[in-house]
Amino acid sequence: MMSIENIAFIALFVTAVTLFTLKIREIIANIRMGQAIDRSGNASERWKTMLLVAFGQKKMFSRPLPAVLHLAVYVGFVIINIELLEIIIDGATGSHRALSFLGGFYNLLIASFEVLAFLVIVACVIFLARRNIVKVARFHYREMTSFPKSDANLILIAEVLMMSAFLIMNASDLILQGRGVEHFTVAGAFPISQFLVPMMDGMSEGALVLLERACWWFHIIGIFALLNYLPYSKHFHIVLAFPNTYFSNLSAKGRLTNPESVTREVKLMFDPTADPYAAPADTNGAVQRFGAKDVPDLTWKQLLDAYTCTECGRCSSSCPANQTGKLLSPRKIMMDTRDRMEEIRTNIKKHGQDHNDGKSLLGDYITAEEIWACTSCNACVQECPVNIDPLGIIIDLRRYLVMEESKAPTELAGMFTNIENNGAPWQFSPADRINWANETN
Amino acid sequence: MSNALNVRTMAECLASGEVPEVLFWVGCSGSFDDRARKITRALVKILNAANVKFAVLGTEETCTGDPAKRAGNEFLFQMQAMQNIQVLNAYEVKKIVTACPHCFNTIKNEYPELGGNYEVMHHTQFIQSLISEGKLKLKEGGEFKGKRITFHDPCYLGRANDVYEAPRELIQKLDVELVEMKRCKQKGFCCGAGGAQMFKEAEPGNKEVNVERTEEALALQPQVIATGCPFCNTMMTDGVKNFNKENDVKVLDVAELIANAADL
Structure with a gap:
């Protein structure tokens, strides 16, 4: 028999999934704004990277304390969501603990959910303390403005509340099971929530049923709400960490790309038979831009990186420029890229596909001062627990400034001239290159 | 010689x-x-x-x-x-x-x-x-025997190309006390010269990168700061001068340490 409760649940479920799907399609469209880059091939190495870095959280463990806490939340999240299956069946059909036919295994499952729920609460409380009481420095850098800060706190508080609701629900269920109340058939094992029983034992049957239902609804509405909050939040990394690590750069970190557009031009210059007036071979209609000024000039992987960033700040806390007080913060590069993508999407929705708001990533979000402070040391790339590459974006922005706008800092422009004229970044004569062999020391 | x-x-x-x-x-x-x-x-x-x-x-x-x-x-x-x-x-x-x-x-x-x-x-x-391969012999107890040496990882050797051990194994052949900075190997802190910074003034900040790094190295009280990059060498040498320690601490390339130990 379908009750109003079941219908309400089904309606809520369908709405939540539909809204989530629509937003995901929008994000996929945003990522597709990016330029092509080949990250196919070498599938076995890619799976291995994903298993180690995303699934196995390998890089988290360079900082052990947050790694262990994060592991508790991560395992809790993954395992407790098995419970989601039962919640959906119970919600849609009105059954009570539909999977309890699994018997002893079911008891083991519920018991492990309870232990994990408790660990999640502990970890989230410590995380909240680290952010708001201990004030770990990297959570308070310049780019951590009001939304990024409240985003993190909101997720942590929601986790604590949902896990608490889950445990209170189980405790009231346990009491109702003990009293032999109809519908509440005996099922499950409750190693954590049993400790809540003495606090709630005096409650009437009606109150307990109400509490159990309220917690059940709170838990599931919480899940649907978070599902739809995810794509707007740093928390989206729980989904994108997997594709993002799969599509990791597998070559040496020191290797920067050699843009083909430039190679073509340089080869023409080196080719004595080339006809400089020949029509360009194939530009696909679009005008080729050297480097990146705005997000559509970046590659889809760089845009995926931006959506994957969880704003943990490990990059910036290891960045030599950032740590010596320069404006550059690799985390801000990723946050700006994401914000700019969202802005472009909002513009498209409001004003149509070809709208130009006259703004760009470089200039309106990221300043030249920031990108010129980078030493290209790869510390940010090394530190990122989900293999994001802020350095690639910084270099692409520099390329635009130098090759399209000739806006290199004066000393660097001098360095370029020296290389062009003398074959060395300093003003020395190429004829003196081997003088070291004849000197005494 | x-x-x-x-x-x-x-x-x-x-x-x-x-x-x-x-x-x-x-x-x-x-x-x-x-x-x-x-x-x-x-x-x-x-x-x-x-x-x-x-x-x-x-x-x-x-x-x-x-x-x-x-x-x-x-x-x-x-x-x-x-x-x-x-x-x-x-x-x-x-x-x-x-x-x-x-x-x-x-x-x-x-x-x-x-x-x-x-x-x-x-x-x-x-x-x-x-x-x-036995082509190069080091003599026992060279000039650096027993001295305290720390190695600064060049970013383009370390993180960029995952070479961390070769320079360290060479230093250890010299019978020295190799001490590591907290930020070493994968976590190595840049000297400040990479990414063309060598050729320009740094952006405004509250400290020079090479000063930050040299300070970390000097805290270990080494007699030698070893490195494997000419740019790092310049930056660390300037850093040591900044702390007026140039008479106590030498900044040397691993090749110089080995040449010395091979009596060349």
């Missing part, structure tokens, strides 16, 4: 019909910078002592293009790269050793796509192979 170095250029080798087994890519720093030239000479002494048949390009060598590329000037980089690749391929170079991690990284990782395929080794890797 004699100051005469046995150095031949690829052109001289070609003229006399010799085929050197390895090309020593000196780099701009190693060719022109007063301090880095001493590193170049130390490495050549090692190569001579180990009877390595090597040659340099001499006046035919030009900048790899690394600083131009890191500064966004991809045109200039690729022009330099293609010019160098033409020369290297014309001499049929197979193996390259260099004392500059920036040249090492660029030739190893960025030249292949443009047609330059060579086996590229950092000098610490090459010296290590010379010792393990």
